[in-house]
Amino acid sequence: xxxxxxxxxxxxxxxxxxxxxxxxxxxxxxxxxxxxxxxxxxxxxxxxxxxxxxxxxxxxxxxxxxxxxxxxxxxxxxxxxxxxxxxxxxxxxxxxxxxxxxxxxxxxxxxxxxxxxxxxxxxxxxxxxxxxxxxxxxxxxxxxxxxxxxxxxxxxxxxxxxxxxxxxxxxxxxxxxxxxxxxxxxxxxxxxxxxxxxxxxxxxxxxxxxxxxxxxxxxxxxxxxxxxxxxxxxxxxxxxxxxxxxxxxxxxxxxxxxxxxxxxxxxxxxxxxxxxxxxxxxxxxxxxxxxxxxxxxxxxxxxxxxxxxxxxxxxxxxxxxxxxxxxxxxxxxxxxxxxxxxxxxxxxxxxxxxxxxxxxxxxxxxxxxxxxxxxxxxxxxxxxxxxxxxxxxxxxxxxxxxxxxxxxxxxxxxxxxxxxxxxxxxxxxxxxxxxxxxxxxxxxxxxxxxxxxxxxxxxxxxxxxxxxxxxxxxxxxxxxxxxxxxxxxxxxxxxx
Amino acid sequence: xxxxxxxxxxxxxxxxxxxxxxxxxxxxxxxxxxxxxxxxxxxxxxxxxxxxxxxxxxxxxxxxxxxxxxxxxxxxxxxxxxxxxxxxxxxxxxxxxxxxxxxxxxxxxxxxxxxxxxxxxxxxxxxxxxxxxxxxxxxxxxxxxxxxxxxxxxxxxxxxxxxxxxxxxxxxxxxxxxxxxxxxxxxxxxxxxxxxxxxxxxxxxxxxxxxxxxxxxxxxxxxxxxxxxxxxxxxxxxxxxxxxxxxxxxxxxxxxxxxxxxxxxxxxxxxxxxxxxxxxxxxxxxxxxxxxxxxxxxxxxxxxxxxxxxxxxxxxxxxxxxxxxxxxxxxxxxxxxxxxxxxxxxxxxxxxxxxxxxxxxxxxxxxxxxxxxxxxxxxxxxxxxxxxxxxxxxxxxxxxxxxxxxxxxxxxxxxxxxxxxxxxxxxxxxxxxxxxxxxxxxxxxxxxxxxxxxxxxxxxxxxxxxxxxxxxxxxxxxxxxxxxxxxxxxxxxxxx
Numbered sequence: 001x002x003x004x005x006x007x008x009x010x011x012x013x014x015x016x017x018x019x020x021x022x023x024x025x026x027x028x029x030x031x032x033x034x035x036x037x038x039x040x041x042x043x044x045x046x047x048x049x050x051x052x053x054x055x056x057x058x059x060x061x062x063x064x065x066x067x068x069x070x071x072x073x074x075x076x077x078x079x080x081x082x083x084x085x086x087x088x089x090x091x092x093x094x095x096x097x098x099x100x101x102x103x104x105x106x107x108x109x110x111x112x113x114x115x116x117x118x119x120x121x122x123x124x125x126x127x128x129x130x131x132x133x134x135x136x137x138x139x140x141x142x143x144x145x146x147x148x149x150x151x152x153x154x155x156x157x158x159x160x161x162x163x164x165x166x167x168x169x170x171x172x173x174x175x176x177x178x179x180x181x182x183x184x185x186x187x188x189x190x191x192x193x194x195x196x197x198x199x200x201x202x203x204x205x206x207x208x209x210x211x212x213x214x215x216x217x218x219x220x221x222x223x224x225x226x227x228x229x230x231x232x233x234x235x236x237x238x239x240x241x242x243x244x245x246x247x248x249x250x251x252x253x254x255x256x257x258x259x260x261x262x263x264x265x266x267x268x269x270x271x272x273x274x275x276x277x278x279x280x281x282x283x284x285x286x287x288x289x290x291x292x293x294x295x296x297x298x299x300x301x302x303x304x305x306x307x308x309x310x311x312x313x314x315x316x317x318x319x320x321x322x323x324x325x326x327x328x329x330x331x332x333x334x335x336x337x338x339x340x341x342x343x344x345x346x347x348x349x350x351x352x353x354x355x356x357x358x359x360x361x362x363x364x365x366x367x368x369x370x371x372x373x374x375x376x377x378x379x380x381x382x383x384x385x386x387x388x389x390x391x392x393x394x395x396x397x398x399x400x401x402x403x404x405x406x407x408x409x410x411x412x413x414x415x416x417x418x419x420x421x422x423x424x425x426x427x428x429x430x431x432x433x434x435x436x437x438x439x440x441x442x443x444x445x446x447x448x449x450x451x452x453x454x455x456x457x458x459x460x461x462x463x464x465x466x467x468x469x470x471x472x473x474x475x476x477x478x479x480x481x482x483x484x485x486x487x488x489x490x491x492x493x494x495x496x
Numbered sequence: 497x498x499x500x501x502x503x504x505x506x507x508x509x510x511x512x513x514x515x516x517x518x519x520x521x522x523x524x525x526x527x528x529x530x531x532x533x534x535x536x537x538x539x540x541x542x543x544x545x546x547x548x549x550x551x552x553x554x555x556x557x558x559x560x561x562x563x564x565x566x567x568x569x570x571x572x573x574x575x576x577x578x579x580x581x582x583x584x585x586x587x588x589x590x591x592x593x594x595x596x597x598x599x600x601x602x603x604x605x606x607x608x609x610x611x612x613x614x615x616x617x618x619x620x621x622x623x624x625x626x627x628x629x630x631x632x633x634x635x636x637x638x639x640x641x642x643x644x645x646x647x648x649x650x651x652x653x654x655x656x657x658x659x660x661x662x663x664x665x666x667x668x669x670x671x672x673x674x675x676x677x678x679x680x681x682x683x684x685x686x687x688x689x690x691x692x693x694x695x696x697x698x699x700x701x702x703x704x705x706x707x708x709x710x711x712x713x714x715x716x717x718x719x720x721x722x723x724x725x726x727x728x729x730x731x732x733x734x735x736x737x738x739x740x741x742x743x744x745x746x747x748x749x750x751x752x753x754x755x756x757x758x759x760x761x762x763x764x765x766x767x768x769x770x771x772x773x774x775x776x777x778x779x780x781x782x783x784x785x786x787x788x789x790x791x792x793x794x795x796x797x798x799x800x801x802x803x804x805x806x807x808x809x810x811x812x813x814x815x816x817x818x819x820x821x822x823x824x825x826x827x828x829x830x831x832x833x834x835x836x837x838x839x840x841x842x843x844x845x846x847x848x849x850x851x852x853x854x855x856x857x858x859x860x861x862x863x864x865x866x867x868x869x870x871x872x873x874x875x876x877x878x879x880x881x882x883x884x885x886x887x888x889x890x891x892x893x894x895x896x897x898x899x900x901x902x903x904x905x906x907x908x909x910x911x912x913x914x915x916x917x918x919x920x921x922x923x924x925x926x927x928x929x930x931x932x933x934x935x936x937x938x939x940x941x942x943x944x945x946x947x948x949x950x951x952x953x954x955x956x957x958x959x960x961x962x963x964x965x966x967x968x969x970x971x972x973x974x975x976x977x978x979x980x981x982x983x984x985x986x987x988x989x990x991x992x
Binding site: 012013016017019020021023024027031032033034035036038039040042043046047050223224225226227228240241242243280 | 508509512513515516517519520523527528529530531532534535536538539542543546719720721722723724736737738739776
């Protein structure tokens with residue numbers, strides 16, 4: 001076997017473990033009896049250690065070196081696979097084992113305290129654990145920064161969105177920061193002058209909502225022969241290769257939250273399902289990072305499913321399954337509900353127009369945390385000030401302020417930008433697809449997703465990790481990632 | 497770390513993989529979408545190879561040697577753990593990798609052909625694949641036989657029931673073979689003279705049967721906080737450490753089959769759940785082989801749940817949940833239905849009295865297969881002749897004859913005896929428990945399993961693999977495994 005072939009065999013094994021963990025994680029959130037939690041945690045920890053061992057070490061390093069020196073023999077996909085293998089190795093191998101262990105323990109401690117301190121509005125209690133964790137993450141960022149020759153924060157982003165660099169993100173976010181507040185003002189004035197959006201009144205029995213989920217997933221071509229929908233505390237998309245499983249949660253008083261979550265997760269699942277079949281189990285067969293992943297969920301949730309064409313198509317189905325009647329169920333009202341813009345404190349409840357401001361806030365703060373320019377005890381105040389200046393509302397407590405997200409207590413830095421970069425990419429990709437194929441929008445009006453999906457298959461899903469994220473976006477859309485399509489799309493849907 | 501400690505660490509890792517596979521297997525039978533089957537098979541195969549690699553090889557062999565030479569330092573449980581580690585090593589390491597691979601492929605081929613040839617009654621089609629597989633299994637048996645210094649067939653049994661030897665099984669089965677036919681005759685004469693057993697008439701809606709399953713499992717103290725009940729094509733007990741999951745299947749026309757399957761699998765699950773907590777993840781924390789495992793399921797299904805005391809307690813619950821009324825629902829009739837003895841062709845439908853004759857037939861034939869005293873093409877005839885002489889009925893086709901069981905096409909030899917040795921052990925253990933605690937039987941009459949389970953916890957479940965199977969039975973019951981208690985138990989329940 002050549003060095004490259006040995007690497008493929010090794011990755012195949014890692015992938016088997018990752019697939020097993022995918023199902024175990026899904027099971028943990030959906031099926032596992034509560035009392036099995038400690039045993040499950042210990043199994044997952046042991047498998048993680050095994051994966052880490054397979055992903056690091058000198059023999060692997062030498063194997064990658066050899067494969068790179070023999071790379072003249074490799075075709076385009078193999079070369080990309082080797083590039084991804086190198087990339088995974090850097091992230092796995094950069095940090096010494098004792099630091100990895102310290103980080104895992106600090107994350108687990110901070111996360112545990114966060115779960116109790118958050119409802120108690122007790123940031124003081126959380127601060128020491130955060131402080132310790134932040135300091136360890138700075139160490140991680142600094143080590144990776146040197147190895148990768150990027151800034152420490154870029155090293156953090158790179159794990160979720162390979163190749164992502166600060167100047168580009170700064171530019172995109174600065175543009176949004178200057179554009180959105182005025183835009184939001186305009187939209188709110190327009191909405192105040194229009195008929196009020198009326199929420200359809202429940203209760204909506206869970207069984208009917210489940211049926212609606214399945215009908216909508218069928219419209220979106222969810223592959224039920226290699227996927228499932230279940231209920232969990234938080235909607236997610238998971239599973240394994242060839243086995244995409246999404247979850248949602250239902251509230252009897254509001255069917256829309258669950259419906260949009262189902263469409264969002266279906267977007268993630270269809271991306272996973274559409275990866276290049278012959279490369280599953282190899283890094284190049286993976287989805288292309290979190291900006292692209294979020295682009296695929298937001299393209300369905302925000303662009304396609306909130307288009308006027310699709311809403312007019314979907315409303316009769318919603319009315320039939322839920323038995324809805326009356327003015328609140330008219331497509332025009334449903335569109336108003338879906339498009340209601342209202343600045344608020346909580347990111348996960350934010351509409352698509354104010355959402356980027358929440359992300360920009362986190363981006364600014366976590367860059368300051370990683371560059372050690374913000375003391376942990378100053379974080380709540382900095383959060384509240386920024387929230388007021390960016391979004392125009394000021395939290396009155398830390399529960400709805402700095403403690404609302406799980407990311408920092410879980411040691412996740414550099415992930416937040418992908419939510420809004422994904423929203424930019426979604427708009428840009430959707431616009432490019434429509435430009436290439438004039439049947440896409442009329443298709444949505446008939447509930448026919450085939451034209452859109454055929455374009456997405458070709459330009460995004462089947463591409464795996466053949467290209468770097470920005471290369472993939474540029475090839476698919478004809479230009480680099482920017483804000484133009486997003487701004488045009490919200491202008492068209494919220495103002496025109 | 498001492499050599500012994502290194503072995504423990506290694507086994508902990510193997511156990512994590514086995515636990516992962518336990519959930520993956522459960523998921524495969526209950527939740528997995530059909531289209532994910534190929535991907536799942538490949539993940540399971542890769543994990544199996546990883547386990548095999550961890551369970552074999554010279555470094556492990558030397559580690560076990562070292563630990564054995566340092567065994568003066570070990571306590572009773574550690575010594576037993578080391579003995580079990582040696583035992584697992586022998587079975588995993590005995591067979592060269594290329595033979596293992598040939599066997600796996602031959603099993604997979606034979607199993608696949610069997611699934612189609614069985615409904616087609618086409619033994620000729622299956623014969624070549626069986627022939628090849630049998631020859632490979634003889635090779636396996638012969639290699640293990642030399643290493644373990646036992647007969648080839650004993651080497652096969654030893655994998656499922658460590659320490660099991662032919663002379664003892666011969667003696668027990670010869671006893672049953674001479675006792676049962678006359679006994680069955682007597683029982684059938686008695687039953688012919690008594691009122692006929694009347695099956696309660698359905699349909700019994702699945703939802704109600706599911707509720708009944710849950711109620712009965714609660715009576716048996718099934719730990720729902722660390723276990724589940726689901727539906728699958730075949731009832732089984734599986735899951736992982738601290739997470740015991742059983743399945744059943746429902747037929748609208750007959751609630752009893754599912755009810756008894758649920759009680760049977762609950763017996764398996766409670767054994768798993770009752771293993772010594774501090775030794776889970778180590779071989780000595782495992783259940784004590786398949787004879788003991790079957791004793792725990794049959795003790796609940798055949799001894800406890802078919803006792804007059806328990807049936808009289810349970811019938812009102814059954815009537816309430818299923819809405820049953822009338823003479824067919826009287827406890828005396830239910831008892832008659834449960835105790836109906838009738839020789840038939842199919843093992844899995846056999847009553848507890850004729851069941852051992854089905855096992856004896858397979859025991860005789862598979863010994864002959866392993867000793868190469870029976871040509872594969874003579875197997876159907878030999879089966880039919882033996883069925884006629886032992887059970888008194890003759891198959892008219894191979895679907896209901898030699899092709900009825902999956903075991904041989906799956907390469908499983910030496911497993912069949914554990915079904916009936918388990919039945920012997922169940923009766924012997926139940927009798928010993930009642931002798932020790934006079935509250936057990938009255939407890940069953942009140943649906944109070946605590947006295948029985950407290951005895952089983954102490955004498956069986958918490959013992960893990962501290963002792964060898966026959967040692968455990970002798971310590972628990974005061975005598976070696978034999979037929980006396982079984983014969984007494986069926987005499988009391990079927991004749992007196």
